[in-house]
Amino acid sequence: MNSAGHPCRPAADHSSRKKLVKERIAGKDAALTPESDFNILHNVLPTIGIWHMQATSQNTIAENHYGPIATNDPSSLSRSASCANFKRPANFKDCGNYYPLHRSMSTFWNAQILDCWRLEFGFTTHEEMLKYFETMENLPEFDYFMDKATRITSRWVSLESISQALCPGNVESIPMEIQFPVGDPFPLYHNLSQEQNTETLKDFFQEHENFTGDRVLANSILFKWEYSLWLELAYAVPEGDIGRVWEIMKILIFIFAGGGNTNYRDLLLEMYCLFCYESSKDLKDAIWNNWLVNVTGELGKWIPDDLLQEHYNRWLEELLKKSNGSFDDSFLRKVLSPNVEFFLRLKEEFETSVGLHHRSKSHTSPHLRAEYQQLLTMYQEEKLHIFRKGRSMGHSATDLFDKGVLQLRTGALKNFLDKQTDYVETLKDMDQLRKPASLPSSSSNSSVSTHEFSLPMSPPLSSHFESNSNSDSNFDFDFDKNSDSDSDSINHAMDGLNGHHDDEETDLLMLKQSSTRLLPGLELMPTIDPNSGRLLSEWTSEEELEMLYNEEMGKEDSDGEVEKGLSDVEEYWETSDNEKG
DNA sequence: TGAAGGCGAGGAAGGCTGCG
DNA sequence: CGCAGCCTTCCTCGCCTTCA
Numbered sequence: 001m002n003s004a005g006h007p008c009r010p011a012a013d014h015s016s017r018k019k020l021v022k023e024r025i026a027g028k029d030a031a032l033t034p035e036s037d038f039n040i041l042h043n044v045l046p047t048i049g050i051w052h053m054q055a056t057s058q059n060t061i062a063e064n065h066y067g068p069i070a071t072n073d074p075s076s077l078s079r080s081a082s083c084a085n086f087k088r089p090a091n092f093k094d095c096g097n098y099y100p101l102h103r104s105m106s107t108f109w110n111a112q113i114l115d116c117w118r119l120e121f122g123f124t125t126h127e128e129m130l131k132y133f134e135t136m137e138n139l140p141e142f143d144y145f146m147d148k149a150t151r152i153t154s155r156w157v158s159l160e161s162i163s164q165a166l167c168p169g170n171v172e173s174i175p176m177e178i179q180f181p182v183g184d185p186f187p188l189y190h191n192l193s194q195e196q197n198t199e200t201l202k203d204f205f206q207e208h209e210n211f212t213g214d215r216v217l218a219n220s221i222l223f224k225w226e227y228s229l230w231l232e233l234a235y236a237v238p239e240g241d242i243g244r245v246w247e248i249m250k251i252l253i254f255i256f257a258g259g260g261n262t263n264y265r266d267l268l269l270e271m272y273c274l275f276c277y278e279s280s281k282d283l284k285d286a287i288w289n290n291w292l293v294n295v296t297g298e299l300g301k302w303i304p305d306d307l308l309q310e311h312y313n314r315w316l317e318e319l320l321k322k323s324n325g326s327f328d329d330s331f332l333r334k335v336l337s338p339n340v341e342f343f344l345r346l347k348e349e350f351e352t353s354v355g356l357h358h359r360s361k362s363h364t365s366p367h368l369r370a371e372y373q374q375l376l377t378m379y380q381e382e383k384l385h386i387f388r389k390g391r392s393m394g395h396s397a398t399d400l401f402d403k404g405v406l407q408l409r410t411g412a413l414k415n416f417l418d419k420q421t422d423y424v425e426t427l428k429d430m431d432q433l434r435k436p437a438s439l440p441s442s443s444s445n446s447s448v449s450t451h452e453f454s455l456p457m458s459p460p461l462s463s464h465f466e467s468n469s470n471s472d473s474n475f476d477f478d479f480d481k482n483s484d485s486d487s488d489s490i491n492h493a494m495d496g497l498n499g500h501h502d503d504e505e506t507d508l509l510m511l512k513q514s515s516t517r518l519l520p521g522l523e524l525m526p527t528i529d530p531n532s533g534r535l536l537s538e539w540t541s542e543e544e545l546e547m548l549y550n551e552e553m554g555k556e557d558s559d560g561e562v563e564k565g566l567s568d569v570e571e572y573w574e575t576s577d578n579e580k581g
Numbered sequence: 582t583g584a585a586g587g588c589g590a591g592g593a594a595g596g597c598t599g600c601g
Numbered sequence: 602c603g604c605a606g607c608c609t610t611c612c613t614c615g616c617c618t619t620c621a
Contacts, residue, residue, distance in 0.1 A: 049590065055590090093588075260618095262617070262618070263616090310590090
């Protein structure tokens, strides 16, 4: 095989590589340490996987709203699922539910929104509404629909309307046009005591006496509010709108906190602190520009980086199954893995080159007309979006956002900050220990040492709660649904995260930044040869480098033949070709 | 402070289903 | 009836939180 035409061209030409190897073996390279950055993963900066975060948040919302397996409650998604013949997930922790759950929950969400439109227009059935629009000759202006949509959002998809549904006493303060349509009072619930056995009863939620609200309506509003966020995220990702994605991720901190997903809560808090207090603008841009990727270059085809990795993993696993190899194989790591996208496209290119039109390998989704008909009929018959005094049918969804804010206020955020402070203290100790042994030139000459860190600087972590441990501390969300709008509530909650910036305490995060700033490590700073345009360094271990050097020296000393300039990768291809031929 | 229980970017095995 | 592929269930383990 002609090495020049090989897609996996070696990273360095022979002379520059030899020089580099000699320097490294001789210890001239400042980054040559007993354990390089790559080996000890010193400079790894973990970022959250957006697709997995989406899957987990969807699972959390689903678990909150599916309710008991067998129930008549129209606000529980179990009822909707059985009505429209969707499967109820067996395990709400499984990311494998992502697509079926997305399909079913978005269908429920759409059907409920359509039911709200029906009530807004004042139709008795959805068939009447459909007929009305079919026979309409001139559609009204966009602003007309926008106005109605705003009213629907205020009435049926907002946090304030939940409290309106549960505590209808202060309805007078709400404008008439966003008050619920009122139906007949709900008869005292009798099914529980008469028809359900005690085993089933424990899954059912029971209201306190004198309950005058409408739990079913409140549940449905809560579902629409929480899943609206998720859908917004699902729209923002394919559009590649990382700013919008990040705005929703900030709200998800509270949803995760309320849903008991402590790992995601802390990971998102870490990301928030990273972007607000620790990272430079360049680092932030680097993360934001790579969180979503578009390998096709087409509009609306952006996907999260972790989903792309999952796609590649699938192909790599297939490959390994057939070749009986392992993920540690050098050829897999250095040749196949970095170029997996091109190998995947190779077959399609072959087909195109011989004039075969590319065909999709998947079926299109079947239509959901029957499902929508059934759901709309059920919601209408059960008067889901009409206020009925005293209605509660055994299912009560949790306000995850509210619960999350409360959880963070009552200690979770303090614990998180304490942990971060401990980490910084540890880095401080390590820094003290390292100082005598460190090379004087290592940081001062570094190209990264002039790195500028973004402001504002960090809040005083260590003292923040020590001096203000009571409930009147300056860290106070002051979360009041009855008086604030959704955005105000969210802003208040985010303000709580921000804390105060103007304290004059020792800034420990400056230390964290300086201790963990990227140094030009052996493998992390590949350089380009200006003449050949090739990479001058690879991810090569010390042992491999030494072996390489010995081989190079051996070749040079033995016969002095014309140097081929083959790298280990090229040699692999050479030998494998020879074996085959 | 220790025990108990929950959580999860998992994995294996066995059952189920559809197809030839 | 056998086979392949899919799906579900059960088990595992390390880490973390909660509670007594």
